[in-house]
Amino acid sequence: MSEAPAPPSERRTFLGIILAAIGAFAAGAFGWSMFRFLAPVERGGEDSQVRVARNLVVIGGAHFFAYQGRPAVVVQPRAGEFVALNAVCTHLGCIVKWQNDTQDFLCPCHAGRFSSTGQVLGGPPPSALDLYTVTIDGDDLLIG
Amino acid sequence: MKKILLSKLFFLLIIFLLAGSSAFAADTSVCIECHAGLSGQLGEIPTAEWHTSVHALHRVSCHDCHGGDPTDYVEAMTAERGFIGVPDYAEVPAFCGRCHVGVEEDYRASLHGQLVESGGPNCVSCHENHAVQVATIDLINEVSCSRCHSYDKPALIKQEISDTEEMLSSLEASITSLYRVGFDTERLQNELFATRNDFRRLFHSVDIEKIRAETAGFEAELEETKATVDDLEETLGQRKIAGGALVLLLILGGCIALLIRRTYESHD
Amino acid sequence: MNLAKETVDWLDRRLGVRELLHSNLGGYLLPRNVNIWYTLGSVLLALFGLQFLTGLLLLVYYVPDTEKAFASVTVIMNEIPYGWLIRYLHAVGSNIIILFILLHMLSVLFMGSYKRPRELTWLSGFILLNIGLAFCLTGYLLPWSQLSFWATTVATDAAGAIPVVGDQIIAFMRGGPNVGEATLGRFFALHVMGLPLVFFAVVGFHLFCVRRIGISKPPFGDDYLPTEIPRSFHHEEHPGGIPFHPNYTVKDLSMVFFALALLVGVTFFAPWLFIPPAALEPADPFNTPQDIKPEWYFLWAYQALKIFPSELLGLASQGVAMGFLALLPFFDRGLERRPAHRPLFVTLCLLGILLFVGLSLWGHYS
Numbered sequence: 155m156s157e158a159p160a161p162p163s164e165r166r167t168f169l170g171i172i173l174a175a176i177g178a179f180a181a182g183a184f185g186w187s188m189f190r191f192l193a194p195v196e197r198g199g200e201d202s203q204v205r206v207a208r209n210l211v212v213i214g215g216a217h218f219f220a221y222q223g224r225p226a227v228v229v230q231p232r233a234g235e236f237v238a239l240n241a242v243c244t245h246l247g248c249i250v251k252w253q254n255d256t257q258d259f260l261c262p263c264h265a266g267r268f269s270s271t272g273q274v275l276g277g278p279p280p281s282a283l284d285l286y287t288v289t290i291d292g293d294d295l296l297i298g
Numbered sequence: 299m300k301k302i303l304l305s306k307l308f309f310l311l312i313i314f315l316l317a318g319s320s321a322f323a324a325d326t327s328v329c330i331e332c333h334a335g336l337s338g339q340l341g342e343i344p345t346a347e348w349h350t351s352v353h354a355l356h357r358v359s360c361h362d363c364h365g366g367d368p369t370d371y372v373e374a375m376t377a378e379r380g381f382i383g384v385p386d387y388a389e390v391p392a393f394c395g396r397c398h399v400g401v402e403e404d405y406r407a408s409l410h411g412q413l414v415e416s417g418g419p420n421c422v423s424c425h426e427n428h429a430v431q432v433a434t435i436d437l438i439n440e441v442s443c444s445r446c447h448s449y450d451k452p453a454l455i456k457q458e459i460s461d462t463e464e465m466l467s468s469l470e471a472s473i474t475s476l477y478r479v480g481f482d483t484e485r486l487q488n489e490l491f492a493t494r495n496d497f498r499r500l501f502h503s504v505d506i507e508k509i510r511a512e513t514a515g516f517e518a519e520l521e522e523t524k525a526t527v528d529d530l531e532e533t534l535g536q537r538k539i540a541g542g543a544l545v546l547l548l549i550l551g552g553c554i555a556l557l558i559r560r561t562y563e564s565h566d
Numbered sequence: 567m568n569l570a571k572e573t574v575d576w577l578d579r580r581l582g583v584r585e586l587l588h589s590n591l592g593g594y595l596l597p598r599n600v601n602i603w604y605t606l607g608s609v610l611l612a613l614f615g616l617q618f619l620t621g622l623l624l625l626v627y628y629v630p631d632t633e634k635a636f637a638s639v640t641v642i643m644n645e646i647p648y649g650w651l652i653r654y655l656h657a658v659g660s661n662i663i664i665l666f667i668l669l670h671m672l673s674v675l676f677m678g679s680y681k682r683p684r685e686l687t688w689l690s691g692f693i694l695l696n697i698g699l700a701f702c703l704t705g706y707l708l709p710w711s712q713l714s715f716w717a718t719t720v721a722t723d724a725a726g727a728i729p730v731v732g733d734q735i736i737a738f739m740r741g742g743p744n745v746g747e748a749t750l751g752r753f754f755a756l757h758v759m760g761l762p763l764v765f766f767a768v769v770g771f772h773l774f775c776v777r778r779i780g781i782s783k784p785p786f787g788d789d790y791l792p793t794e795i796p797r798s799f800h801h802e803e804h805p806g807g808i809p810f811h812p813n814y815t816v817k818d819l820s821m822v823f824f825a826l827a828l829l830v831g832v833t834f835f836a837p838w839l840f841i842p843p844a845a846l847e848p849a850d851p852f853n854t855p856q857d858i859k860p861e862w863y864f865l866w867a868y869q870a871l872k873i874f875p876s877e878l879l880g881l882a883s884q885g886v887a888m889g890f891l892a893l894l895p896f897f898d899r900g901l902e903r904r905p906a907h908r909p910l911f912v913t914l915c916l917l918g919i920l921l922f923v924g925l926s927l928w929g930h931y932s
Contacts, residue, residue: 163561165561166558166562173551187647187648187652191626192623192626193647246488246491247487248491262399262495263398263492277397480841482640538834542834542835545830552820552823552824558812558816559813559820
């Protein structure tokens with residue numbers, strides 16, 4: 155094998171190939187992230203409904219359960235009327251408690267109060283509790 | 299057209315005034331303006347103390363506890379505007395408990411709460427009244443607790459809760475640093491806050507058996523939060539590795555381009 | 567049948583592309599001592615290109631409504647795959663671009679390339695600097711964070727110092743007495759359509775000027791002598807030079823790679839450098855955060871306004887400084903471009919840099 159250095163054109167081609175490969179890889183990586191960025195997002199939560207047995211929610215009472223990984227509550231303020239809400243207080247995140255005597259929600263952390271439909275009645279919470287749709291399905295309630 | 303414009307302006311003016319007055323109430327009130335100039339315990343001391351407090355940070359001002367009207371000099375301290383004044387020693391738990399509902403519940407059920415009429419500790423005994431800070435485990439200490447009794451029981455309780463408190467602190471720190479780099483930590487912060495509050499109100503029962511029994515539950519909740527935090531931190535770590543590789547690759551590309559240039563230079 | 571050659575032949579018969587390619591690439595001879603500062607133009611083009619691409623991608627998910635803007639940015643950062651990457655590239659990119667514009671401008675000042683016959687190149691470049699700053703100012707408001715809201719309030723307040731029409735100018739900029747929905751609307755329109763259109767036009771003109779008169783010879787080396795410009799138009803030739811392609815195209819490419827490495831490095835390892843905590847909270851028009859400061863490239867102006875006894879004087883002094891810089895080639899008419907032979911100018915330059923850095927640091931720490 156001769157010890158003479160490769161002629162410039164050979165070196166150029168070799169280096170050029172490496173550079174093209176690096177460029178292609180970088181562009182490919184960016185292109186892939188762009189593709190994923192633009193691709194439609196799979197909304198798996200669309201059909202994640204929760205079933206709650208109707209008899210768990212007495213008239214004037216509340217039943218707490220989990221919905222989409224967060225604490226939720228369903229109440230029956232009047233016979234046949236069901237309201238499902240996010241049970242996380244909008245102030246700093248504590249879980250609200252249902253008050254049977256006053257038929258509203260009280261947050262034990264800083265005394266935020268919400269009506270049975272989630273409206274802020276008093277205290278520091280800045281906004282109402284999120285509502286979830288409730289459909290009656292025989293003996294069950296379908297939330298979401 | 300003019301009527302609509304005028305009514306819109308009027309509406310904006312009302313909004314502005316309401317906004318102005320609410321901002322006014324939160325940042326300075328007639329209470330602070332007057333009492334900051336009064337000497338001693340009546341004025342300058344509590345107002346100065348309040349400014350350093352966690353209440354001031356969250357814009358909980360004089361009238362939020364003492365009632366009254368923070369926007370009206372004349373009617374500020376009248377009963378009609380809801381002024382309550384200074385609570386007696388034994389009235390303090392109910393006073394603070396108007397907001398801190400959960401804590402008052404556990405306190406009332408405790409030995410401390412049952413003894414408050416005869417001089418047992420009230421909220422201010424440990425938490426101060428105006429210079430209130432965010433509670434830490436060091437509020438339980440020898441100096442404070444041995445004012446009334448020996449320190450061995452409080453020491454046991456402090457020991458019992460210290461592990462959980464450590465988990466809370468480290469999670470708080472992790473979530474804060476995740477927030478700083480742009481993650482949406484609202485859910486995590488809410489989860490942590492709820493667990494923290496439930497755990498800390500538990501202490502006020504000063505019942506070591508109760509605390510022991512419920513600690514496992516809290517630690518399980520914290521483990522769940524930790525799992526989410528660990529997930530995010532791992533994602534962050536992976537991103538950094540990918541980023542590092544990409545940076546090195548780009549630098550390599552630049553160097554190779556310079557080498558290619560060299561081949562043209564040596565040519566001529 | 568070489569496909570590449572066939573394609574070029576087809577285009578050449580219809581558009582004469584071979585001649586164009588030759589006169590701008592292989593046949594375009596440049597001096598051998600063109601230094602690394604000359605690559606900044608290409609680097610800026612690449613960075614701006616990336617900025618437009620990331621901006622376009624962000625536009626797919628961003629909602630320009632005061633109620634939804636911050637939430638839409640949160641979705642991009644946390645839910646859209648690689649949204650965080652696109653957003654950070656865009657935010658960090660804007661800062662890197664300003665840095666490189668300043669370096670580009672400094673090298674032109676230092677080498678006297680703004681002098682005649684290149685006044686129009688300088689002027690269009692100066693306009694591009696201002697367009698870049700306008701991009702930053704308008705873009706900043708869009709996430710509708712505390713920093714967005716209040717930094718825009720402070721920045722637009724400055725115009726109030728203008729006598730007689732000051733308040734009307736502020737109201738016109740904001741679309742109302744305060745920053746709000748109207749401000750977001752017009753800043754969004756400017757950032758996404760208005761400024762890009764003007765930018766493309768001016769950059770096109772800037773590049774045309776650069777190419778039309780020919781690249782300037784670096785004012786270094788023993789054989790450099792200042793020469794008088796000809797009476798009529800004359801493209802500057804460098805007969806003993808080396809072709810633009812491949813010598814300088816490859817050099818430009820390497821610098822683009824290094825600049826991208828810097829951008830990617832900051833994006834992945836320190837994106838929070840340009841994102842203070844106030845930028846992480848949604849805007850609250852009733853709650854001004856403790857110290858609201860503009861971004862680093864506006865700190866000099868912010869501090870200058872504070873040190874002058876009257877705001878009008880502060881504003882006027884900035885106007886004079888910028889005006890002087892814009893019209894520099896009309897003041898500095900000497901032919902000499904070698905820095906070693908322009909001691910007064912170089913000193914003024916250094917003083918200017920010190921003043922910029924000093925005011926910025928002062929503004930940052932005050």
